[in-house]
Amino acid sequence: MTIDAIARTRRFHRAVTSEVGALDSSFLGRGRPLGPARVLHAIGNGVSDVAEIRAHLKLDSGLMSRLLRGLEDEGLVTVTASENDARRRSAALTPAGEVEFAEYEALSDQQAGAILSRHPHPEALLQAMDLVATALGFDRTAIQRVPPSDPRAQQCLATYYGELAHRFSGGFDVNLSADPEARDMEPPRGAFLLAVLDGMAIGCAGLKGTDKGYAEVKRVWVAPSARRMGLAGLLMRAIEDEARGLGIGTLRLDTNSALPEAVRFYRKSGWTEIPRFNDDPYPDVFFEKHL
Amino acid sequence: MTIDAIARTRRFHRAVTSEVGALDSSFLGRGRPLGPARVLHAIGNGVSDVAEIRAHLKLDSGLMSRLLRGLEDEGLVTVTASENDARRRSAALTPAGEVEFAEYEALSDQQAGAILSRHPHPEALLQAMDLVATALGFDRTAIQRVPPSDPRAQQCLATYYGELAHRFSGGFDVNLSADPEARDMEPPRGAFLLAVLDGMAIGCAGLKGTDKGYAEVKRVWVAPSARRMGLAGLLMRAIEDEARGLGIGTLRLDTNSALPEAVRFYRKSGWTEIPRFNDDPYPDVFFEKHL
DNA sequence: GATGGTGTCTGACAAAAGTCAGTAAAATAA
DNA sequence: TTATTTTACTGACTTTTGTCAGACACCATC
Structure with missing residues (x-):
């Protein structure tokens, strides 16, 4: 140092x-x-x-x-x-x-x-404060299950969609995507998890139940201030625990090659690439994992 | 808000x-x-x-x-x-x-x-901490006169030169530029000012005495974390006070159109553009101000 | 229903921090 | 010179915070 x-x-x-x-x-x-x-x-x-x-x-x-x-x-x-x-x-x-x-x-x-x-540039200041606050308290991060309708969850999702719109060359419209119905991401069919630190949501992940013999992992997002700290790993482990608790044996997810860090992360953490399994217009990479 | x-x-x-x-x-x-x-x-x-x-x-x-x-x-x-x-x-x-x-x-x-x-990315964290610290304490900023050899001054200058090298298309080598001799920026010929906040230098400005009937303002630099807060204005007012104190009536400075925010700042604060008055290879915009 | 453990409360202190009026010495003003 | 102000110090407080050993009610367990 x-x-x-x-x-x-x-x-x-x-x-x-x-x-x-x-x-x-x-x-x-x-x-x-x-x-x-x-x-x-x-x-x-x-x-x-x-x-x-x-x-x-x-x-x-x-x-x-x-x-x-x-x-x-x-x-x-x-x-x-x-x-x-x-x-x-x-x-x-x-x-x-x-x-x-x-x-x-x-x-x-x-x-x-x-x-x-x-301050002349409040948003920059806020981003700096978020980064510092997350760095200082990261160990206190708590993963909690909430209904997808929770306002903090909605805020995470809105930010997530905004980011996708920014990173996909053709933009992103959630209405064109397979938007999980809320009750598919609530017990007993699924779950929605929030990572909360000092009262602020800094990440989320959804487990969407289906009737096709597997559940889908959706909406995995980590706030910019908390990236590269290992939060995605924490969230995914928690999602897998939820799945096991619900008796789910197979997980699938889709993502996009425009999000290389996500693709890399799934490859690294025990997921295997499989052929396309849905007709959602946005994803172009598909993964599966057996628990 | x-x-x-x-x-x-x-x-x-x-x-x-x-x-x-x-x-x-x-x-x-x-x-x-x-x-x-x-x-x-x-x-x-x-x-x-x-x-x-x-x-x-x-x-x-x-x-x-x-x-x-x-x-x-x-x-x-x-x-x-x-x-x-x-x-x-x-x-x-x-x-x-x-x-x-x-x-x-x-x-x-x-x-x-x-x-x-x-932290996985210490430099980002440091920048965020600098920004927050400067935002919180900006009112406590003190302008103090130091010899140009002061280690904090040297650190400011090194950062300044590094930034110029980054922003000038052909790079920047301080040895090719008219590097003021240290004693030209010390009383009684000139001065070197440091803006200090919580013990850290967040900006500097030099007043270089000459024998040509005017003094030059050199090395005006504001730390990234303190930009757009009005620090350049504080520094320039202090430099002008120094000049008046030394009986100097005319100030000149040179800068570069690759630093548009600097050019804009001088135009806004009472400086008038004049023809080239030196043969330094880097500057392409020249200003004068009567006190 | 005896046993041991837990969570809160009370009394009795003690340490730390803060307040204030008065004093002495030095500087400054009249 | 004398009077006034400034600076630090002292003594005599109070308030706030922290500590600790019981006391008591309650819970879980055998």
């Missing part, structure tokens, strides 16, 4: 640390110390289980308890016993808590907007 | 906050709380004046005093009265302090190296 690279990384760190400090101190502007503010924030974001909050914020159980008591006393939070395990407790915002949470959200949005709006 | 852009920015913030937390806790690994560690770090980085440290770390004067006393008791720091103002005090590392500081530096370097080395 060159000295210059280290220096640049550390400079990034300095810059970002002071920025983070500024955000944190803006959180203090609402007259509440950082501890309770962070807990309120976590609860507002749907982390309701007390143990989960504790793990998330790395808090001692005693401290956690007191912070929750404080928020209860303020009338922002109610804590009730969990349904299936009465030892565990679950926190929820009161209406007043919702209001207070919204104020913090507005502060954060404002801060984020300020950074973006004073 | 679209919702998605805000969400992406906030996601970046989340990712980076947890990373920064990890660095901070690695600082705790040396058995010293964050407060003293930060003060030691500041002193090691050349912020010796007590008032300056206080401003930099936003510490109360009482707290500052106690932190310094603690570091003195540990034998890491000596605090002496300032030379020109005996009320002010100035801190310096003892040999033991130097050693301890080096340990923190090594920790930071290690952390930075770890981030880079686990």
Whole structure:
């Protein structure tokens, strides 16, 4: 590693640390110390289980308890016993808590907007931020099954289609392609998987059930900021696990030679090329894999 | 500002906050709380004046005093009265302090190296980090006069020459160009300015004194991560101030039509095009400005 | 239904960080 | 010169955060 690279990384760190400090101190502007503010924030974001909050914020159980008591006393939070395990407790915002949470959200949005709006080329900045965020947290990536109608899934697909339109010489119109019906990509016929990192979808993959003795792998996409990190491999392994769980023994997929990195990837990971098996106008390369 | 852009920015913030937390806790690994560690770090980085440290770390004067006393008791720091103002005090590392500081530096370097080395495409990551760091801190940019021999200046120039070689169809060899002698760009004949942000040079500009009744502006360069932010304007205003300070009334510069953004910039900012005034092989556009 | 383990809470501390009024010494202004 | 301001220091706080040993209720298991 060159000295210059280290220096640049550390400079990034300095810059970002002071920025983070500024955000944190803006959180203090609402007259509440950082501890309770962070807990309120976590609860507002749907982390309701007390143990989960504790793990998330790395808090001692005693401290956690007191912070929750404080928020209860303020009338922002109610804590009730969990349904299936009465030892565990679950926190929820009161209406007043919702209001207070919204104020913090507005502060954060404002801060984020300020950074973006004073930049001459926001999209470049956003792409850089995506790349950095993905690089820093990649190990925390979680693969989760969602319905294809999930808004994050839809967003991935829209980006995917946009990219295909850009890379295929004749463009790409999803309506001309064999668009899987949503329920073919939901249990019990199939599945749709999202790779999520820090709350943002950075990749997806679909498993489409058919009645022809095999299932198809569709819509494998990795966000530009996460490429070459091995995410496609993670997604494909997860898709194969899903298939096995559904009792599917054979997988097929189609792709296009205009996407050489995809073709290379499938060749490398145990897929064998087979003759055309559908009449979709876009693909020109076809693969099969037995589980 | 679209919702998605805000969400992406906030996601970046989340990712980076947890990373920064990890660095901070690695600082705790040396058995010293964050407060003293930060003060030691500041002193090691050349912020010796007590008032300056206080401003930099936003510490109360009482707290500052106690932190310094603690570091003195540990034998890491000596605090002496300032030379020109005996009320002010100035801190310096003892040999033991130097050693301890080096340990923190090594920790930071290690952390930075770890981030880079686990990434498949470090240069892209570095560029993204530069862009983000510059965007976040741009307002803190400081313009400072340095000798052209300053290593940061040399690094800017090397990058500048590399870029010219890349953009001129016939390449660029600085030895064929009229390379200003160093002392022509130092007071009292001229000046060399550096734009520094978070310790990193992100731009430069030179003022080269001549005996021909005018001075030349040379080597105006802005780092890719800082372009379109108005830094060239800042640098040029500073160069003009330098020229005025040296009693120079007329400025000239040459550039090349292969750098249209530069030509556009000079046209926009009060320079008038004039006929060729030198026999340098590279430039083909010439400007003059009266102060 | 006894046993051991888990999740939360409380009390009792301790460390770290932050606050503030007052003091002393030096610099600056009147 | 004297008065005022500036800079750092000290003492006496408070708040925030972190730690730890029980206590208690609950769950799972034999």
